[in-house]
Amino acid sequence: MAAEFTTVLVLHAxxxxxxxxxxxxxxxxxLDLRQGLAVKGKEDPASTESLLLFSFAQPDVACIALLENLARLKKVYEWKENFGPLPLHIVLHLEKEGEPPGSVHDPAAIFWDLLHYEQPYATPSLKQQWPEGQAGENSLSHTFAEAGNGLYLLSLSIPEVPRVEIFPHRALPLAGSFSPCFYCGMTTHRPADCPGKMLTMATQGISLAGYLPLEKLSELFGKAMSAQEKLANTMASGLTVSQVRQSPILQVYLAYFDLNLVxxxxxxxxxxxxxxxxWEELTKPDMVSVDSHSLHLGLDCLRVxxxxxxxxxxxxESRRPKGKQFYATIGRAFxxxxxxRDNDLEHFLxxxxxxxxxxKEKIYIALLQSRYYALRKDHWKAGHALDTVFSVRRDLSEALYRQVQLMVQGDMSEKSLRQLRALVxxxxxxxxxxxxxxxxxxVAGPVEDLLSVRLQVQRQEAEENLVKAQEVCQDLQTWFAEEASPATLFADLSGLETQFAQGSYxxxxxxxxxxQALLRACYRLQENTLDAMQADIAGMTATWDSFRRYWQEYPYQSFFVNFQEILENGRQKLNEIEGLAKQNMHGHLYQTIQERLVQVRESCDALKPLAARMAWVRIVCDGAKLFGRKLLITEIALLGLGALLFPLLAFWLGGDSGGMIELLTNSWLQRQALLIxxxxxxxxxxxxxxxxxxxDT
Structure with missing residues (x-):
């Protein structure tokens, strides 16, 4: 089918x-139906509780995904034939890219009331294109019948595909002849010989085994169950955390014991x-402090x-004042x-x-009692013990999972699967x-189906988030020059791509x-970069304004015509930058703005030496004008003073000094004095x- 066409599955609920x-x-x-359809398809953002919209690459993929999920969920939710069909109207439509939404997108359209429940219908566009949309030969047989209102009733026949178990070794721990071990649930040994007794809280495998792909996990589990004696000897000799990290088969084997850690x-x-x-802090090693020698030594003796x-x-320990009587009593129960000694065990519990x-003590002992009664097939007492836990903590995952196990043993498989789905x-x-x-x-089959859907949903979520991160990082690369690129973020992205390829849960x-965290870091970097860019623009604008004001007040503009040209070019570039900065920002646009800012900065740098020369010119010219005025005034004053001084001195001296009067009236001397x-x-x-x-100025 052409890439511009998409098969839209519409469910009117x-x-x-x-x-x-x-x-x-x-x-x-x-909700479960939406999650199941999202494994193979993509939910439209316009999807609502009453109108579910999913896009698929091929129509047969949409049909198979819908029918398989409906069949699975009917079993999970205990649907019966006498309930009648589920109130779902189903339409498949072929939608062209860019085409406006049709009537199938309208939950209030009249034609919905004319459709039968759980019967798929196809629009004419999809009917015409269906042969081209087949994913493979004999994958899905279909027929069309006219149903009116421009729709065709679609009859489908899906060939049965043999179910492949994703974890076929689940029953291996029960292959022995003993009763299930209280500590681990295996039937291959008695509790006194349980390898789990040799483990510590530090040597857990479930936190590591989940990083193995399911195929590898299943394979290693089968190998571990067939090599229990060798692994048990390894555990008895004392395990270190380093050994566990370096051995995948040990991780898987220990993960099994971690199922019943409590x-x-x-x-x-x-x-x-x-x-x-x-209860949540019980696994923190920094909270542990051995404050009772007898209890500690007693537990060590129990271990060996x-x-x-x-x-x-x-x-x-029980008799010691302020001793840990509660835990010592459980030790005696073990x-x-x-x-x-079953009677003593029940008594001590x-x-x-x-x-x-x-x-935490009430929760712990209630879980132990529930385990004990369940192994004795007394499911009522086992459930009653769990009620004690729920009276303290209703949301405790260990108790809820224990309840799931009891539901399975009590033929309440459908309810147990719903609860298990939420817990997972x-x-x-x-x-x-x-x-x-x-x-x-x-319930191995339904559980594997549940886990497969969960894995696919998680893979899709991871893929969508990774694709978003790749797109943002790819755009981010265009924001920075190579020497300034955020290499740490790109290294993190490369690590995520490698981790996604591994495919474990x-x-x-x-x-x-x-x-998601990488996306937030990229967005923060972009925001900080944009803030810095806005600050640069504001700084350049302020610098340009200072030069503009200086030019407007400068009295000798005719001497520096090029200053005005540079100033106008800078203003033009700033206008361009301010316009670009208001657009939706992306890498190439950011680089364009940075190039413009460099040009404006160069213009401002070119104006600085010009401004310095202009300042000197202004000083010289203003000083020359001021000096001319001062000189003119001074000369007039001194000449006027000289013109008055000579006659006055001559008059004042009178006839007392003929020689002095002759000197003062000498024309040559007067000319020389005026010249000086x-x-x-x-x-x-x-x-x-x-x-x-x-x-002063």
Whole structure:
């Protein structure tokens, strides 16, 4: 089918009628349907609760995705034949790129009321193009029948495809002849011989196994189950965190034991010496402080199978003032478990339940009791024990997952799957737990379908976020010169691309999260860059304004015609820059603005030496004019004074000194005196006055 055409799947949901059939689960049903369709298609932003819009590359892909998801979700939500068809109107339409929305986009259109529930219809445009849209031979058989209103009733036949298990080794832990181990659930050993006793809180594998692709994870699980003796010996010799990180098969094997971490001696040790009262903080190593030697030593003896010594130490701890009686009692319960004294085990668990004071103690003992009763097939008591947990914490994931296991054992598979779906979304470790857990063997197929959809949804989310990050980073590269490019961001993007290619569930989760963080970092960088650009523009404008004001006030503009030309060119470029800065910013536009700013900056740099010369010219010219005025005034004053001084002196001396009078009346002497005053005295006085006045201004 041509690239400009898209197959649009339109689902018109009648929510009121849907609630009459599925009750309060109708909204969850639609949400799960949207997530399932989003695996193969893309939901339109205009999609609403009553009108779901999805785009697909091929019409048969849209039909297969719809029918498979409807069939799966009907089982999950316990739909029965006598309920009647679900109130969904279905139309497939071929939409051309750029074409305005048609009537199928209008949930209030009249033709919807004429369609049958759950029956797919096709528009004429799709019917004409369908043969061209086939994805492969014999993939989907279809027929059309006229239905009126310009629509065709579409009849589909999907060939059955054998289901391929994504994790076929789920039953291997139950291949033994013993009862399920309290600590780990395996039937290949007794609790006293459980390899999980050798583990510590630091040697966990579930946080690492999720980074393995599902195919590799399944393969390694099968190998681990067939090499348990060798792996158990490795664990007994003492594991280090480094060993676990370097061995994928160890990670997978330990991940299985982590499924039941709460029921193992290592968790008892952790909770007993953890100072935090919050359940979520029990896994933090910095909160652990060994403050009871007898309890610590007793747990160590329990680990190596020295039951008598462990019993004595636990009794000693119980009798010690301010001792940890609650945890010592659970330690004695574990001893009874390993010695197969079931009555003592139940007694100690019940006694510990009475002693529990804090919320974490109540939660812990209730989980242990639920585990104990479930292994004894007493599902009512197991569920009742969980009620104690829910009275303290309704949202505790360990209790909710335990409830899922009980639902499966109690033939409540549909309800358990709905609850499991929500748990897997909220906590990534439960994805691996649901994949491996043999207690979910009865619903292995639906669980794998659920996990497959979840993996596809997560892959799509990661891919969408990664594509956005790639587009932004690609645009960001055009914002900066090579020497100034944000290399750290591009290195992060390269790491995300590599991580996405690995395809594991944990990798996809991290890619989705880190790609969002990378996007935020890119946007912050762009915002900071734009702020700096605006500051540069404002700075250049202020500089230009200062030169403009200087030019307007300059009295000798005719001497510097080129100054005005440079000034006008700078203003023109600034106008261009301000206009460009108001547009939607992208890399090439940003580079254009930067080039213009460089030109304006060069213009301003060229004006600076001109302004300096202009300043000197102004000083010289203003000084010359001032000196001329001062000189003229000084000469007039001195000449006038001289003209008066000679007659006055002659009159004042009278006849007392004939020689002096003759000297004063000598014309040659008068001319010489006037010459000296004009050429020397007056200029000196005028220069002094000029310098003094210019220093003041």
């Amino acid at each position: 009648l929510n009121y009628q849907g609630q009459n059939i599925l009750g309060e689960n109708w909204a969850d049903f639609l 029921y193992q001696p290592r968790f008892l040790w952790n909770i007993a010496f953890n100072s935090s009262s919050k 199978g020295q039951h008598a010594q462990a019993e004595d130490l636990f009794v000693e 001893i009874a478990l390993e010695l197969e 019940e006694h510990a339940a009475i002693m529990a004071n804090s919320d 979304v909220d906590r990534k470790e439960l994805f691996i737990a649901a994949l491996m857990d043999p207690q979910l063997l009865a 944990y990798d996809l989760l991290e890619v989705a999260h880190k790609a 005053v004009t050429l020397f005295v007056a200029p000196l006085f005028a220069l002094a006055q000029t310098l003094w006045e210019m220093m």
